[in-house]
Amino acid sequence: MLEIKGLRATVADKEILKGIDLTVNAGEVHAVMGPNGSGKSTLAQVLAGHPAYEVTGGTITYDGEDLLAMDAEVRAQRGVFLAFQYPVEIPGVSNAYFLRAAYNEIRKAKGEEEIDPMSFADLMDEKMQLVEMDPAMLSRSVNTGFSGGEKKRNEILQMAVLAPKLAVLDETDSGLDIDALRIVANGVNSLKRPDNATIVVTHYQRLLNYIVPDFVHVLAGGRIVRSGGKELALELEAKGYDWLLEEAIA
Amino acid sequence: MIESYLRAFERTSSPAETAAPDWARSLRLSAITRFETLGFPTTKNEDWHFTSVAPIAERDFELLAPPAHGVTAAQLAPYSFGATDWHTLVFVNGRYDATLSGARALPDGVTLLPLKRAYDELPLVVEQYLGKIAEYEGQTFTALNTAFLDEGAVVHIGAEFEVARPIHLLFVTDGNARNGTAQPHNLIVLDRFAKATVIETYVGLAQDTYFTNAVTEAVIGDGATLTHLKLQRESEKAYHVGTLDVRQARDSHLVSFSFATGAALSRTNIYTELRGEGCGATLNGLYLGDGEQHIDHQTRIEHAEPNCYSRELYKGILDDSAHGVFNGKVFVHPRAQKTDGKQTNNTLLLSEKAQIDTKPQLEIFADDVKCTHGATVGRLDETSLFYMKSRGINARTARELLTYAFAADVLETIELEEVRHGLEAATLARYTQRV
Numbered sequence: 001m002l003e004i005k006g007l008r009a010t011v012a013d014k015e016i017l018k019g020i021d022l023t024v025n026a027g028e029v030h031a032v033m034g035p036n037g038s039g040k041s042t043l044a045q046v047l048a049g050h051p052a053y054e055v056t057g058g059t060i061t062y063d064g065e066d067l068l069a070m071d072a073e074v075r076a077q078r079g080v081f082l083a084f085q086y087p088v089e090i091p092g093v094s095n096a097y098f099l100r101a102a103y104n105e106i107r108k109a110k111g112e113e114e115i116d117p118m119s120f121a122d123l124m125d126e127k128m129q130l131v132e133m134d135p136a137m138l139s140r141s142v143n144t145g146f147s148g149g150e151k152k153r154n155e156i157l158q159m160a161v162l163a164p165k166l167a168v169l170d171e172t173d174s175g176l177d178i179d180a181l182r183i184v185a186n187g188v189n190s191l192k193r194p195d196n197a198t199i200v201v202t203h204y205q206r207l208l209n210y211i212v213p214d215f216v217h218v219l220a221g222g223r224i225v226r227s228g229g230k231e232l233a234l235e236l237e238a239k240g241y242d243w244l245l246e247e248a249i250a
Numbered sequence: 251m252i253e254s255y256l257r258a259f260e261r262t263s264s265p266a267e268t269a270a271p272d273w274a275r276s277l278r279l280s281a282i283t284r285f286e287t288l289g290f291p292t293t294k295n296e297d298w299h300f301t302s303v304a305p306i307a308e309r310d311f312e313l314l315a316p317p318a319h320g321v322t323a324a325q326l327a328p329y330s331f332g333a334t335d336w337h338t339l340v341f342v343n344g345r346y347d348a349t350l351s352g353a354r355a356l357p358d359g360v361t362l363l364p365l366k367r368a369y370d371e372l373p374l375v376v377e378q379y380l381g382k383i384a385e386y387e388g389q390t391f392t393a394l395n396t397a398f399l400d401e402g403a404v405v406h407i408g409a410e411f412e413v414a415r416p417i418h419l420l421f422v423t424d425g426n427a428r429n430g431t432a433q434p435h436n437l438i439v440l441d442r443f444a445k446a447t448v449i450e451t452y453v454g455l456a457q458d459t460y461f462t463n464a465v466t467e468a469v470i471g472d473g474a475t476l477t478h479l480k481l482q483r484e485s486e487k488a489y490h491v492g493t494l495d496v497r498q499a500r501d502s503h504l505v506s507f508s509f510a511t512g513a514a515l516s517r518t519n520i521y522t523e524l525r526g527e528g529c530g531a532t533l534n535g536l537y538l539g540d541g542e543q544h545i546d547h548q549t550r551i552e553h554a555e556p557n558c559y560s561r562e563l564y565k566g567i568l569d570d571s572a573h574g575v576f577n578g579k580v581f582v583h584p585r586a587q588k589t590d591g592k593q594t595n596n597t598l599l600l601s602e603k604a605q606i607d608t609k610p611q612l613e614i615f616a617d618d619v620k621c622t623h624g625a626t627v628g629r630l631d632e633t634s635l636f637y638m639k640s641r642g643i644n645a646r647t648a649r650e651l652l653t654y655a656f657a658a659d660v661l662e663t664i665e666l667e668e669v670r671h672g673l674e675a676a677t678l679a680r681y682t683q684r685v
Contacts (some may be wrong), residue, residue: 038443038626046641048636048637049636049639049640050640051632051636053602071639071645072636072640073639073642073643073644073645075640075650076642076643077638077642078637081640081641082640084637084640087637088633088634088637089635089654090637090638090652091655091659092654092655092656092658092659092662093651093652093655093658095400096442098638098641098651101640101643101647101651102642102643105642105643105644105647108640109642112487141655144253158641162641162642186506
């Protein structure tokens with residue numbers, strides 16, 4: 001589904017990603033871990049097409065197509081979804097309106113009919129239960145005045161509604177208490193299908209107790225320095241990142 | 251030009267020409283004298299620093315004659331946003347139009363009259379307040395308006411009475427009014443514990459040059475609440491100066507909203523004096539400009555007594571070469587301890603040539619107060635744009651939605667549903683039809 005080769009990226013002329021190789025197949029969950037400043041979030045943003053990150057080398061092939069040639073909205077329409085580490089507040093646009101606009105644009109891009117408001121309301125009812133969200137949140141402005149946990153749940157709600165093929169969760173666990181973490185993880189797990197894939201970007205192993213990865217990759221200094229199975233995450237939890245960084249340098 | 255107004259004054263001020271009682275005629279006389287002395291302000295005048303009124307001052311405007319062709323109710327329907335149960339007085343080209351006006355069965359204690367009838371039917375209230383709230387000593391346009399005091403509306407709500415539906419004062423300029431001027435003057439009086447919503451709408455039905463110079467005086471009695479909405483939707487070639495001058499008594503509340511989207515050049519003044527303890531004033535507004543439009547707002551809140559609050563949120567969206575001005579003055583007098591004031595002005599610029607001059611002015615002479623102000627000027631937020639695009643929303647739709655959302659944020663504060671929905675729809679349409 002996704003093949004990243006030799007990916008290099010800079011932000012504000014500073015090179016952050018220095019040659020990433022990563023292959024993700026349908027049905028898989030990949031965890032990308034690493035210390036602060038390792039480039040985890042940059043990788044997530046580059047996948048989603050954030051204009052502030054400039055790709056200076058390498059390729060990303062998604063479903064056989066050049067992902068880097070697509071605008072951010074086209075990527076989303078083709079099924080790429082980024083759950084933001086810091087979801088953006090948009091005062092004046094209701095959550096319901098925003099979600100329906102996004103949902104319909106994605107349908108339009110697939111050549112499908114727009115959904116009518118009634119059917120959309122039913123869909124929302126179902127998906128909101130998944131993330132245990134108060135229906136009143138729908139009429140509020142997108143993320144505006146939401147608590148940290150509410151914002152993250154709102155990201156997973158969007159993911160549930162838009163049903164992406166490739167979901168990238170950028171430190172979705174940061175700032176969450178254990179209850180919110182469990183709700184978010186349950187949401188992600190119940191959306192897992194054989195034909196979609198998830199990349200979980202996280203600093204802590206904690207989230208991986210709930211979202212069990214098939215593969216774990218450690219990012220350091222803009223490169224993947226170690227890949228392994230889920231046991232690698234436990235090793236990192238026990239030993240920290242330093243031993244890997246030392247090995248990488250040595 | 252000043253001379254043309256002086257000549258017009260000579261023509262229109264004989265007892266035969268006006269319904270005004272003697273006291274009002276002498277008010278007019280002293281106002282024209284003051285106008286002649288003051289002349290039109292230049293940009294050297296601090297209050298007009300960012301707004302040149304030369305286009306108004308250099309033209310000769312004729313006092314508007316009654317329209318030759320009737321304006322129809324159907325033409326005016328959009329300006330009530332589909333509501334059919336408002337209490338409406340319509341003025342066409344500055345003249346009261348009884349046929350188009352429809353003051354539905356008014357509740358007890360409520361009087362709504364054109365000024366000419368109010369002289370006879372509500373003499374005490376009119377004489378007590380007319381010309382007494384909106385001072386014209388230093389205000390050229392108020393002096394000019396008062397000099398031609400003749401038409402307008404008088405609203406009186408008796409003590410403890412409440413009008414459920416809004417009172418709508420609709421000032422229309424039609425296609426027969428080119429180079430004319432209307433000088434409407436309104437008076438709104440709420441006695442103690444009264445409650446009312448008054449909407450003033452100014453619209454141009456043809457794309458002509460004309461000049462509206464309006465003054466509204468309002469008195470809000472003890473514990474009374476006035477909601478005042480001013481909707482300025484003049485012709486794009488028109489000039490508009492409009493002043494709302496309010497005096498608030500103890501525990502009274504003013505909720506004001508100014509929506510300004512019309513006119514080549516407009517200046518809206520919203521002034522209130524909090525003259526008793528426990529008052530609240532909420533002044534919100536939205537200005538939308540494009541082309542070469544110049545849209546100026548000046549607000550002034552006088553905190554004269556302790557324990558009052560004021561809240562102010564003005565937002566604007568300017569495109570093309572539009573020029574916005576916001577000057578918000580808050581004066582806290584030495585007596586006005588525990589004043590709680592907050593003022594915000596945010597402007598979104600959609601083009602390189604659009605500009606805003608924003609000038610918050612807090613003058614605080616009491617030592618135990620909480621007053622803040624803030625102003626932002628900016629373009630659409632790139633992070634928000636990316637967030638929307640990352641959800642599949644195309645770039646153009648994202649820009650449009652964010653532009654609309656910027657305005658919707660302040661429109662949401664309008665309590666009256668028809669107006670809120672109407673302005674939201676108009677704003678959405680405006681920013682989603684454009685590239």
